[in-house]
Amino acid sequence: MYLQNKYRKVTRQTIYFFVLCWLNICIHNSIQAENVPTLYINYSRDIPQNDLLAYDVCILAPVPGFIPPQKVSPSQQFLGYLSVCEIAPDAIYRDEAFAAGTVSIGKNNTWKSDFIEPQQKAWQDFVVNQLAQRILKSGFDGFFLDTPESVEYLAELYPEKRQSYYDGLESLVKRLREHYPKAKIVMNRGFSVLPKLYTTVDGVLVESLFRAYDYDKKAYIPTPTTDTDFLLPKLHSAKKAGLQIYVTDFVAPQATTLAQSTAERITNEGFIPLITTYDLMGTIIAPLRTEPRRWLSLYGAFQKDGSLDWPEDTDAFTCLQMPLEYLGYEVRHHNLNTEDFPEPLGNNDCGVIIDSNLDIPVNQQIKFVDWLIDQKNNGKKIIFIGALPNLSDHETKRLATALDMKGSLRSVSGMRNVRILKKDTKLSGFEAPLIPRPNDFSDIQAPANATVFISAGGECETGEPCVFDAVFTADWGGLAIDPYLTTLDPEKCAMLIPNIFSFLEGCLNRSPIPAPDATTRQGRRIYFSHIDGDGFLNFSEIEKGKRSGAVILDKIINAYGLPITASLIESEVNGESKIYQPREGESFTDLGRKLMAHPLVESASHTYSHPFFWSKEDRTSRNYKAQSINIGPEYHTGSIELKREIVDSVRNIREQFNPPGKELRVLFWSGNCRASPQALKMCREAGLINLNGGLTTITRLAPFLSLVSPRSLQWHGETQIYTPMQNENLFNNALGNDRFGGYTNVIQTFKMTDEPRRLKPLNAYYHFYSADRFDAFTALKRVMDYCLKQPMHPMRASEYVDIANDCTKAGIYNNTTNGKQKSYIIVNGGYAQTLRLPKSAGYPDLSISNGVLGYDEYLDSRYIHTDGSRRVVLTLTDTPPIKPYLKNSRAFVKTMSVSKDTIALTIHNPTLHPLAVTLAGLNANSRWLVKNGAIESIINVDTNGLLTFDAPPGEHTARIEKK
Numbered sequence: 001m002y003l004q005n006k007y008r009k010v011t012r013q014t015i016y017f018f019v020l021c022w023l024n025i026c027i028h029n030s031i032q033a034e035n036v037p038t039l040y041i042n043y044s045r046d047i048p049q050n051d052l053l054a055y056d057v058c059i060l061a062p063v064p065g066f067i068p069p070q071k072v073s074p075s076q077q078f079l080g081y082l083s084v085c086e087i088a089p090d091a092i093y094r095d096e097a098f099a100a101g102t103v104s105i106g107k108n109n110t111w112k113s114d115f116i117e118p119q120q121k122a123w124q125d126f127v128v129n130q131l132a133q134r135i136l137k138s139g140f141d142g143f144f145l146d147t148p149e150s151v152e153y154l155a156e157l158y159p160e161k162r163q164s165y166y167d168g169l170e171s172l173v174k175r176l177r178e179h180y181p182k183a184k185i186v187m188n189r190g191f192s193v194l195p196k197l198y199t200t201v202d203g204v205l206v207e208s209l210f211r212a213y214d215y216d217k218k219a220y221i222p223t224p225t226t227d228t229d230f231l232l233p234k235l236h237s238a239k240k241a242g243l244q245i246y247v248t249d250f251v252a253p254q255a256t257t258l259a260q261s262t263a264e265r266i267t268n269e270g271f272i273p274l275i276t277t278y279d280l281m282g283t284i285i286a287p288l289r290t291e292p293r294r295w296l297s298l299y300g301a302f303q304k305d306g307s308l309d310w311p312e313d314t315d316a317f318t319c320l321q322m323p324l325e326y327l328g329y330e331v332r333h334h335n336l337n338t339e340d341f342p343e344p345l346g347n348n349d350c351g352v353i354i355d356s357n358l359d360i361p362v363n364q365q366i367k368f369v370d371w372l373i374d375q376k377n378n379g380k381k382i383i384f385i386g387a388l389p390n391l392s393d394h395e396t397k398r399l400a401t402a403l404d405m406k407g408s409l410r411s412v413s414g415m416r417n418v419r420i421l422k423k424d425t426k427l428s429g430f431e432a433p434l435i436p437r438p439n440d441f442s443d444i445q446a447p448a449n450a451t452v453f454i455s456a457g458g459e460c461e462t463g464e465p466c467v468f469d470a471v472f473t474a475d476w477g478g479l480a481i482d483p484y485l486t487t488l489d490p491e492k493c494a495m496l497i498p499n500i501f502s503f504l505e506g507c508l509n510r511s512p513i514p515a516p517d518a519t520t521r522q523g524r525r526i527y528f529s530h531i532d533g534d535g536f537l538n539f540s541e542i543e544k545g546k547r548s549g550a551v552i553l554d555k556i557i558n559a560y561g562l563p564i565t566a567s568l569i570e571s572e573v574n575g576e577s578k579i580y581q582p583r584e585g586e587s588f589t590d591l592g593r594k595l596m597a598h599p600l601v602e603s604a605s606h607t608y609s610h611p612f613f614w615s616k617e618d619r620t621s622r623n624y625k626a627q628s629i630n631i632g633p634e635y636h637t638g639s640i641e642l643k644r645e646i647v648d649s650v651r652n653i654r655e656q657f658n659p660p661g662k663e664l665r666v667l668f669w670s671g672n673c674r675a676s677p678q679a680l681k682m683c684r685e686a687g688l689i690n691l692n693g694g695l696t697t698i699t700r701l702a703p704f705l706s707l708v709s710p711r712s713l714q715w716h717g718e719t720q721i722y723t724p725m726q727n728e729n730l731f732n733n734a735l736g737n738d739r740f741g742g743y744t745n746v747i748q749t750f751k752m753t754d755e756p757r758r759l760k761p762l763n764a765y766y767h768f769y770s771a772d773r774f775d776a777f778t779a780l781k782r783v784m785d786y787c788l789k790q791p792m793h794p795m796r797a798s799e800y801v802d803i804a805n806d807c808t809k810a811g812i813y814n815n816t817t818n819g820k821q822k823s824y825i826i827v828n829g830g831y832a833q834t835l836r837l838p839k840s841a842g843y844p845d846l847s848i849s850n851g852v853l854g855y856d857e858y859l860d861s862r863y864i865h866t867d868g869s870r871r872v873v874l875t876l877t878d879t880p881p882i883k884p885y886l887k888n889s890r891a892f893v894k895t896m897s898v899s900k901d902t903i904a905l906t907i908h909n910p911t912l913h914p915l916a917v918t919l920a921g922l923n924a925n926s927r928w929l930v931k932n933g934a935i936e937s938i939i940n941v942d943t944n945g946l947l948t949f950d951a952p953p954g955e956h957t958a959r960i961e962k963k
């Protein structure tokens with residue numbers, strides 16, 4: 001974009017492209033009129049995919065290899081950047097254009113680009129026949145024309161050619177329209193010829209109509225009145241002629257109120273606003289802005305033995321990540337000692353967590369403190385968890401000054417008369433009592449405006465008083481450090497002293513966001529079950545002479561009629577393992593094929609050799625005598641081949657055991673389930689999804705949140721999805737004796753992860769060896785009996801993994817301005833179809849929301865059901881809807897349409913049981929005819945406006961008509 005004034009000096013041609021987008025949203029009471037698009041600009045080369053899904057029309061640089069993403073709606077369009085009067089020094093077509101006869105008339109000294117006379121036939125032919133055609137062939141829908149204002153500069157240099165420049169620019173744009181009549185064309189300014197192009201182009205863009213950035217003063221300023229007065233008449237004339245007008249103004253990122261009022265001012269003129277920062281790097285402040293929901297956790301201790309730190313061993317993982325996920329946020333872990341220094345936090349990043357397990361090398365400390373202060377100054381939050389970083393005195397003082405903390409920030413020994421000075425009775429004593437601790441006392445005082453949860457005091461060795469503010473929140477984030485963060489119970493489980501949910505809410509200091517939820521779908525708690533392949537070929541006590549795999553198939557899978565994802569260990573069922581030998585006439589292959597052919601069974605791989613650990617760099621690898629089961633000299637125990645374990649095992653199980661056409665795309669991690677980044681990468685690149693890991697074993701004997709694992713682990717750019725509940729092996733081992741009925745304790749885990757907050761779905765996770773013994777099998781049946789009685793929403797394991805992955809990737813955009821009706825745009829892959837908000841946030845306005853089927857309530861939360869659209873518009877209101885909607889469903893309602901006196905649904909029931917579907921918002925006591933597959937019945941709506949019917953097994957269409 002080329003603007004010749006001092007308020008706009010961004011390196012356009014060196015990056016040479018930007019992104020402009022508008023999005024068609026119907027937002028009641030927002031600053032925009034109905035169906036008015038929004039605008040998006042991003043100069044960075046790495047544009048977030050969610051941004052490309054959140055806007056209807058995106059203008060992008062057609063760089064080699066770039067393919068516009070699949071459209072989320074028929075109205076969505078992608079336009080390719082096209083410079084009409086300059087060639088950038090780094091333009092990929094530069095040499096080609098000059099070889100085709102284009103002649104440079106001079107240099108743009110600001111951008112180092114070449115000025116091109118637009119009337120040159122060679123240049124016009126090249127633009128129209130080469131560049132424009134390539135853009136459309138790459139999948140774009142039209143063009144964004146940059147640099148038309150360069151003709152004004154050329155006209156000043158060569159006044160005798162002024163008219164030829166204007167005519168040449170007009171001719172070039174009209175040739176584009178003639179050659180590509182269906183293409184959309186948006187132009188950057190070009191006021192000298194714009195009136196002659198009113199019927200040729202579709203829109204025009206200007207910057208700094210009301211707010212600008214002064215590069216000389218390095219400050220955001222009001223646009224001079226003379227500039228505004230010059231632009232407004234021209235823009236209104238273009239709008240009157242039918243053109244779409246886009247305006248980009250610049251405001252400091254923290255000035256959200258000013259940004260919103262500026263956007264409203266632009267909207268009141270009838271134009272499409274974007275309020276952003278001067279660098280145009282995607283920081284959108286108004287009207288549609290990203291809700292940042294990513295946290296970066298920095299960890300990494302020096303490892304003299306060469307082992308690799310695992311994020312699972314950090315306080316950030318144990319204490320913060322699961323509660324952050326519940327609040328709608330995601331955490332990615334970054335090892336500062338083995339990975340490159342992190343880049344500055346981006347538009348989607350909420351803040352940084354500094355873990356107690358972080359050693360900062362001396363030669364990195366200045367850089368680290370500089371980086372941390374920069375993040376704070378850019379409005380990013382900082383949380384210190386477990387301990388403050390061990391820095392030099394100078395860097396410690398610099399950090400304390402920047403964060404307005406007092407004290408030495410150092411440990412104080414020899415403390416006497418230690419006492420609790422302050423405790424918030426609602427927030428402290430969460431899982432463990434708050435008692436004074438003279439050891440590990442630190443000289444730390446919170447900023448003056450902080451909210452202190454826990455503070456201790458005493459006298460040091462010199463008799464001077466000393467204060468330790470151990471848990472507090474401040475405008476920059478917060479701090480919660482030992483010994484007032486956690487303490488250990490007799491079994492060495494971490495018990496939280498402060499209420500970590502309240503602490504994090506204080507650190508965030510913002511309204512709740514619609515949290516992508518992986519516990520619930522369509523108002524019911526998700527249920528899925530999966531089996532690790534261990535023990536498939538063991539002999540069972542339940543039926544003498546039968547293998548445990550056959551017993552599970554008959555007495556669990558067939559008997560309970562619920563979907564299940566079952567895995568095999570390839571080397572065992574193909575006969576390569578030395579553990580099992582078939583009896584005469586017995587075929588392991590036949591038994592494996594019988595399992596995988598069952599209609600309720602989803603196939604999975606539990607690897608080739610069942611590795612007990614996945615990396616020798618993992619400190620837990622020392623706990624194992626060998627790395628995998630004994631297969632023989634062809635595959636040596638003690639070392640594994642990742643490709644053989646992951647890619648080949650999946651392929652071989654699919655080809656040898658699955659019936660034709662049945663997919664297999666799930667890998668269950670084995671052993672300690674601490675998959676290395678290399679293993680995760682191989683899984684992803686093979687198109688597979690992964691599951692297992694984590695340690696969710698909370699029970700009444702150990703009722704601690706540290707025993708509720710996060711949903712996933714993100715590190716080294718990879719993602720591991722954890723199983724929501726642990727398997728029977730861990731519950732059995734917890735008994736500490738020779739009994740194997742401990743799996744019934746998982747029922748406690750089910751209940752304690754459902755109240756007082758729903759933290760996890762129901763997950764019956766076990767091994768085939770649960771059929772080895774009567775006590776283990778009895779425990780498994782009790783667990784299954786419990787699950788079958790719950791009003792759950794059954795699915796396959798792969799569906800849950802898709803939902804969990806989708807939650808990590810979802811983008812949330814806030815379209816609320818000046819306190820008016822709250823509205824959000826949620827972008828994801830369409831798998832995560834539940835958004836959770838506190839009841840106090842309001843109801844979904846079904847009359848103007850898009851992609852919302854309904855909602856239900858549980859405890860203090862409202863669970864909003866989306867329809868699987870990759871882009872959902874959620875608008876909230878204070879009153880419940882008055883039109884029919886989906887309240888809850890145990891079967892999966894895939895589609896739902898509501899018209900006058902008729903409701904149509906497509907329903908999938910993956911079980912062998914009828915499952916209830918409940919609609920709400922109907923007239924109380926009205927009568928409806930329900931055509932449910934081949935079954936017809938008359939159902940009366942109750943006094944609350946609810947209609948419930950049963951969906952039979954399988955997939956069918958239900959039609960409901962008012963009588």
